Amino acid sequence: MNCATVTAHFGEWVQGRLGPNGPVVLVTMVCPKLHVSAPGAVAAPFTADVLNRFAAQLGLGALPAGITRNFPLGIGAGASTAALVAMARAAGYDGPPEQLARACLCAEKASDPLMFPNPDRLLWASRQGRVVRAMAGPPRAAILGGLWGNPVQTDAEDEAFDDVSDLVEDWAQAAAHGDLARLGAVASESARRCSARRGPPDPMADLAQDLGALAVVRAHTGSARGLVFAPGAVPVRGADALREAGLTDVLTFETGGA
Known part of the structure; x- marks a missing residue:
């Protein structure tokens, strides 16, 4: 059995429907500080039958007995997908990511x-x-974030999101030009639409104004909330400001770039 670690994410830059009746799509925010490793001492969040079917779809004889995760479930960090990917790689899977994605979808219904x-x-x-579309990635950005409200487990049947097809086009154009300020505006609008529809209310817009952030980001399903800054521009008092506003598990990280 190998050891494998998978980087998780911290919510999404953008998430919603691609058209009024289109699929739910997203652009994820990579978070190097959050990760899942296998094998480990914590049981994966799946039944034995699901894991057995997942392994069989990938031609694997057995999966590791457990995982190690450095963040809680329900924050919007991709815990279940990261667990499956780490377990598959620890068990020796080295095939194409598309096949692994199909197996993950069969196991968790949303990936x-x-x-x-x-x-x-x-x-x-x-x-x-x-994959609906390959695009340029976001330029390097600094994120100051934390957790707000209760954990929220993803419901694969839940498609109650706003149409973000306009935001997707804006994102693609801004990413192609490496325009962090414009990407931040897109992310803030996606977060605003999600919060207006799904809640809960949070203090992030006020914090962004007080701290001079470029944008607000959130887990569109989950408790992760964040502020976007240019690299090196997170205020010294930023973490304390988030804690004083009621966020927990405050962290900073960099994301995007080559």
Whole structure:
């Protein structure tokens, strides 16, 4: 049995429907500070039958007995997808990510693109387990974030999201030009639409104004919330400001770039 570690994500830059009746799509935010490893001492969040079917679809004889995860479930970090990918790789899977994505989808009915080498360069249909479009990735950015509210488990049948087809086009154009400020505006609008429809209310817009952030980001299903800054521009008092506003598990990280 090998050892494998998979980087998780911290919510999404953009998420919603691709057209009023289109699939749920997203652009994930890679978070190097969150990860899942296998094998480990914590049981994966799946039944034995599901894991057996997952292994069989990939031609694997057995999966590791457990995982190690450095973040809680329900924050919007892709815990279940990261667990499956880590377990498959620890068991010796080295095939194409598309096949691994199909197996993940069969296991969890909705999947994040964490099996791909650059998941934030993809427009991903999460309920279909497929790449809709390859795009330029976001430029390097600094994120100050934390958790707000209760954990939220993803419901694969939940498609109650706003149409973000306009935001997807804006994102693709801004990413192609490496325009972090414009990408931040897109992310803030996606977060705003999600919060207006799904809640819960949070203090992120006020914090962004107080701290001079470029944008607000959130897990569109989950408790992760964040502020976007240019690299090196996170205020010294930023973490304390988030804690004072009621966020927990505050962290900073860099994402995007080559």
